[in-house]
Amino acid sequence: MDYREEFLQIWHQYVSRPGSEKLAEVLKVRITSLNDNKTMYDGLMRDMPKSLTYKMSSDKSTTSEVYYGIEAYLDTSVGNEYQQKSLTADFRWWVEE
Numbered sequence: 001m002d003y004r005e006e007f008l009q010i011w012h013q014y015v016s017r018p019g020s021e022k023l024a025e026v027l028k029v030r031i032t033s034l035n036d037n038k039t040m041y042d043g044l045m046r047d048m049p050k051s052l053t054y055k056m057s058s059d060k061s062t063t064s065e066v067y068y069g070i071e072a073y074l075d076t077s078v079g080n081e082y083q084q085k086s087l088t089a090d091f092r093w094w095v096e097e
Contacts (some may be wrong), residue, residue, distance in 0.1 A: 020087040026078045034067035
C-alpha cells in the first residue's frame, strides 16, 4: 500500500457466523502484526471488539505490505462439551486514508 501520511490506519473487523456462538465462549484468538510483532488482540472470540486499528507511520512517501498472524487456541481447562463444535468467522481488512 502507498501512503504519505504521518500515519495510516488499517482497520480489521471479524464477523462470527450464526451457529458459532457455543465455541466462541471458549475459543481464544491472537492477532499479531508480523511487521513489528505487536499483538493487536489476544482474548476470547466472543469478546473481540467490532474493529481493531493498526497505525503505520512514515516521514516520507513509501509503499508497505502488512502481514498478520491469526492464531486460534483453547485453554487446557476447556471441557468435553466443546468437542465437535465449529466456528466460522470472516475477517475483513481495509485502509482509511
